Amino acid sequence: MTHRPPRPHPPPGGLLDWGHSSHWSREARPCRYCGRPTNLRDSKGKAAHKCCAEAALAQQVADAADAYENEGHLT
Numbered sequence: 136m137t138h139r140p141p142r143p144h145p146p147p148g149g150l151l152d153w154g155h156s157s158h159w160s161r162e163a164r165p166c167r168y169c170g171r172p173t174n175l176r177d178s179k180g181k182a183a184h185k186c187c188a189e190a191a192l193a194q195q196v197a198d199a200a201d202a203y204e205n206e207g208h209l210t
């Protein structure tokens with residue numbers, strides 16, 4: 136019987152809270168994910184649509200879960 140570490144979990148509902156003004160810029164820049172212009176910024180100040188960032192976050196969580204399943208650690 137093997138003990139597995141707890142899996143990472145996405146935020147509740149898988150949605151990010153980008154209501155704060157720090158996530159908004161008056162200058163539209165290409166989204167880091169899809170390349171289309173956006174006024175939104177992610178938590179690192181990079182241009183990104185909220186929906187694109189949420190999709191990327193969900194993918195990261197899925198990848199992290201896979202890493203736990205396959206290797207037992209994150210790389």
Ligand SMILES: [Zn+2]
Nearest residue numbers: 166169184187
């Ligand atoms: Zn986008």
